[in-house]
Amino acid sequence: MSDHKNIYAALCAAQANMGRVTKGSVNPAFKSRYADLADVVSVAVPALSEQGIALHHSMIRDEYGMTMRTTLTHGATETQIHCDVPLIVAKNDMQGMKSATTYAKRIGLESLTGIAPEDDDGNAAAKAPPKDEPKKPMSVEQFDEITALIEQTEANEEKLCAYMKVQALHDLDASGAEHVLALLRKKAR
Numbered sequence: 001m002s003d004h005k006n007i008y009a010a011l012c013a014a015q016a017n018m019g020r021v022t023k024g025s026v027n028p029a030f031k032s033r034y035a036d037l038a039d040v041v042s043v044a045v046p047a048l049s050e051q052g053i054a055l056h057h058s059m060i061r062d063e064y065g066m067t068m069r070t071t072l073t074h075g076a077t078e079t080q081i082h083c084d085v086p087l088i089v090a091k092n093d094m095q096g097m098k099s100a101t102t103y104a105k106r107i108g109l110e111s112l113t114g115i116a117p118e119d120d121d122g123n124a125a126a127k128a129p130p131k132d133e134p135k136k137p138m139s140v141e142q143f144d145e146i147t148a149l150i151e152q153t154e155a156n157e158e159k160l161c162a163y164m165k166v167q168a169l170h171d172l173d174a175s176g177a178e179h180v181l182a183l184l185r186k187k188a189r
Helices: 007-016 037-050 094-113 140-153 157-164 174-188
Strands: 025-027 032-034 053-062 065-074 079-086
Touching (some): 007 037, 007 065, 037 053, 037 094, 053 094, 079 094, 140 174
Antiparallel strands (some): 025 032, 053 065, 065 079
């Protein structure tokens, strides 16, 4: 283990020793191979540990729901960095939660370490929508309900816009508005 002034210097040294991520899993639905969490961990953790960096994950709750926080801590300097990934649970059961946390851990670890496996089952999600199908604009009713729920729950509109990656609420499309409404309705309960 080398002496480093902070987590960034230690992470830089660890990245130099990270090998290529092998796609060790098969997705039968897409008939393709992909790098799962274990594949990413097997490349990242030995290089991180060699530089005195510990990895841990924890679930946190913020005003928009549950988030998986991935943290890298450099033991010698007690400096750390983290990445928060919102948990999007497809099924409201333990299997759905496990799937969401596993994906969030992998995304967080890849984001913090710079590991970039060749794209896997995210290929379909990353494709731009067809040009002949423009996004449906948010309705007046959706906008009115969002603004009412923000006021009712005292939600931070700026943070909500940042989370949705829009400049202002009126920039949301119908799909984004539905996502925001789900978050705010849950918070209002």
